[in-house]
Amino acid sequence: MSSVPVVRIRGALVAAMQEDIDDHGALELADRLADAVARHGATTVLLDVSAAQVVDSFISRVIVDIARVCRLLGAQVAVVGIRPAVAITLVELGLTLEGVRTALTIDDAMNALEEGAGGNGWHT
Amino acid sequence: MIAAVLAARGPQVLDAWVTRASRLAGDGAAELERDGTAVLDALRTALSSDGGTPDLAPVTGLLGDFGARRTRSGDAPAQTAGLVLALREALLTELADAGEDADRFEVAREAGRIVDELALGSFGSFLAGREEVISAQGEQLLELSTPVVRVWDRVVAAPLVGTLDSARAQVVMESLLQAISDDGALVAILDITGVPTVDTLVAQHLLKTVAATRLMGADCIVSGIAPQTAQTMVQLGIDLSEVTTRASLADALAMAITRVQAHADRSARR
Numbered sequence: 252m253s254s255v256p257v258v259r260i261r262g263a264l265v266a267a268m269q270e271d272i273d274d275h276g277a278l279e280l281a282d283r284l285a286d287a288v289a290r291h292g293a294t295t296v297l298l299d300v301s302a303a304q305v306v307d308s309f310i311s312r313v314i315v316d317i318a319r320v321c322r323l324l325g326a327q328v329a330v331v332g333i334r335p336a337v338a339i340t341l342v343e344l345g346l347t348l349e350g351v352r353t354a355l356t357i358d359d360a361m362n363a364l365e366e367g368a369g370g371n372g373w374h375t
Numbered sequence: 376m377i378a379a380v381l382a383a384r385g386p387q388v389l390d391a392w393v394t395r396a397s398r399l400a401g402d403g404a405a406e407l408e409r410d411g412t413a414v415l416d417a418l419r420t421a422l423s424s425d426g427g428t429p430d431l432a433p434v435t436g437l438l439g440d441f442g443a444r445r446t447r448s449g450d451a452p453a454q455t456a457g458l459v460l461a462l463r464e465a466l467l468t469e470l471a472d473a474g475e476d477a478d479r480f481e482v483a484r485e486a487g488r489i490v491d492e493l494a495l496g497s498f499g500s501f502l503a504g505r506e507e508v509i510s511a512q513g514e515q516l517l518e519l520s521t522p523v524v525r526v527w528d529r530v531v532a533a534p535l536v537g538t539l540d541s542a543r544a545q546v547v548m549e550s551l552l553q554a555i556s557d558d559g560a561l562v563a564i565l566d567i568t569g570v571p572t573v574d575t576l577v578a579q580h581l582l583k584t585v586a587a588t589r590l591m592g593a594d595c596i597v598s599g600i601a602p603q604t605a606q607t608m609v610q611l612g613i614d615l616s617e618v619t620t621r622a623s624l625a626d627a628l629a630m631a632i633t634r635v636q637a638h639a640d641r642s643a644r645r
């Protein structure tokens with residue numbers, strides 16, 4: 252399978268998970284994101300999961316791990332576009348992505364970014 | 376034996392039944408006669424088929440329809456059952472004059488058994504009809520009681536009315552999240568003014584809904600907690616400190632508008 256493209260927009264890195272991402276693909280994405288953050292000195296990582304119909308406990312743990320790793324490297328992570336069904340599943344599994352910021356669209360996420368950390372519209 | 380009597384003296388049985396039944400029902404002898412004819416015909420067919428126990432299902436079905444119709448026109452279930460049971464008297468009167476003396480007890484017992492079975496069957500189909508109506512109404516209630524409205528640009532609100540059980544909480548969560556996704560809402564307001572009691576279970580549902588809206592990237596404000604409810608929640612040790620709460624829907628809306636406005640200002644500046 253092809254790997255997830257990581258796009259650089261100004262100071263932000265944007266990665267969109269495909270519909271059929273598997274455990275291996277998620278781990279590989281985590282590695283590449285960490286590398287890219289370190290290489291480009293990115294301050295923000297946006298992870299678009301709107302294509303994902305199913306986010307299981309493993310993938311959601313990888314997402315939380317990506318957020319922690321990126322924070323260590325000086326970047327904040329926002330998960331963008333979680334679908335209603337996925338949100339319900341995650342909550343039922345008790346996975347509330349503690350410490351990860353969320354936004355409905357990439358646009359909203361970029362918008363909230365302008366305010367920097369702690370601005371309105373962000374969830375930590 | 377019973378089949379033979381029904382074949383030979385069907386009109387007399389019908390007449391006796393309708394006479395008794397119309398005394399009970401008090402009206403519609405013509406309708407009773409039409410229904411009675413259909414039932415007796417079906418019963419004769421069922422009894423005259425050869426071998427084994429007669430299949431009474433078609434007769435029961437007829438009586439079930441009959442019962443459902445009577446109930447819709449305002450009869451008590453007991454009255455409808457009385458109408459069916461009146462067949463026993465009518466049947467026994469005719470059977471008394473037929474056949475050998477020695478056989479009569481057996482025949483009467485058989486007739487009684489058949490009529491009982493019919494009464495039970497019709498009562499069963501009557502109840503099944505009731506259950507259907509009740510479950511349909513339950514579903515309607517579920518849909519009616521959980522509207523999600525768009526109250527401002529990028530603000531949606533769900534005014535909850537009535538007790539919040541697991542099934543309803545699930546529907547509320549689904550429709551609220553769908554509305555957030557459809558309207559691109561930044562703020563979702565969960566108004567619980569109409570929820571009479573908030574116990575630990577309801578609070579659990581609220582927290583789940585708030586967590587899910589947060590995952591979608593929207594803020595969730597819980598509004599309309601009555602003073603009494605707030606006191607009960609504190610006494611129960613329910614912790615909503617993670618949740619933004621406001622006393623009234625108006626306060627929550629004001630807060631939401633401020634937030635949306637700030638977001639729009641940032642967009643404009645960019």
